Amino acid sequence: MLRENYRDVEEKIAAACARSGRKRSEVTLIAVSKTKPAEMIQEIYDLDQRDFGENKVQELTGKIDLLPSDIRWHLIGHLQQNKVKYIAGRVCLIHSVDSLRLAETISREALKHSCTIPILIEVNVAGEESKFGVSVEETLPLVEAAAQLPGIEIRGLMTIAPYVTDPEENRPVFKKLRELSVDIAGKNINNVTMSVLSMGMTGDYEVAIEEGATMVRVGTGIFGARDYGAQK
Ligand SMILES: *Cc1c(COP(=O)(O)O)cnc(C)c1O
Numbered sequence: 001m002l003r004e005n006y007r008d009v010e011e012k013i014a015a016a017c018a019r020s021g022r023k024r025s026e027v028t029l030i031a032v033s034k035t036k037p038a039e040m041i042q043e044i045y046d047l048d049q050r051d052f053g054e055n056k057v058q059e060l061t062g063k064i065d066l067l068p069s070d071i072r073w074h075l076i077g078h079l080q081q082n083k084v085k086y087i088a089g090r091v092c093l094i095h096s097v098d099s100l101r102l103a104e105t106i107s108r109e110a111l112k113h114s115c116t117i118p119i120l121i122e123v124n125v126a127g128e129e130s131k132f133g134v135s136v137e138e139t140l141p142l143v144e145a146a147a148q149l150p151g152i153e154i155r156g157l158m159t160i161a162p163y164v165t166d167p168e169e170n171r172p173v174f175k176k177l178r179e180l181s182v183d184i185a186g187k188n189i190n191n192v193t194m195s196v197l198s199m200g201m202t203g204d205y206e207v208a209i210e211e212g213a214t215m216v217r218v219g220t221g222i223f224g225a226r227d228y229g230a231q232k
Contacts, residue, residue: 016209032219057083103146110151120158156196167204174211
């Protein structure tokens, strides 16, 4: 089943790239493996998938120890400052930076670990109460302030679009994030590239790709529905 799911997602990504005149290599698929056991992750790894996403630090570090060392781990969920120390130097990208204080903590931990930590700024484009992320207006000031910090590299923006039944409803959200990223890139801020646009999940990744996503985060579409009841 996993193999078929994975092939299906791959085909849809390829088709969305073709429709929008983009190269398949411009889009990175992140397989979101939260709540799923290491054996399932290994199965997808064996199909040559290397980018995996987790949203909880403890779960992530547990899995890092069990799985091949060439996996690129993405922290995609809300990050508490006191947990940054557990992932410094162990993840390839933190997608969910939404405050200067968090960026400062990541900077400090990067220096302690003598590494550079790539980050994305999480933007709550739709302004949903329930979501983390800065507003569209707060994004540039946060990028400018965080760009001053040593040990981190701002690579782009991330958003979690609203839960909708028709993915077309999220097209304006993705467009908005893309525009914001182009605007910020135009400022040529030192230490900032806007090369990554992390947007699109199982329900809407094809639309996100059409709107310029360079990373899509797909969980359910690959691993099946999550059973939170089975977690401790
Ligand atoms: C869980 C999660 C995903 C994947 O969601 P699916 O709908 O299962 O594809 C993507 N991004 C973030 C931040 C998540 O927490």
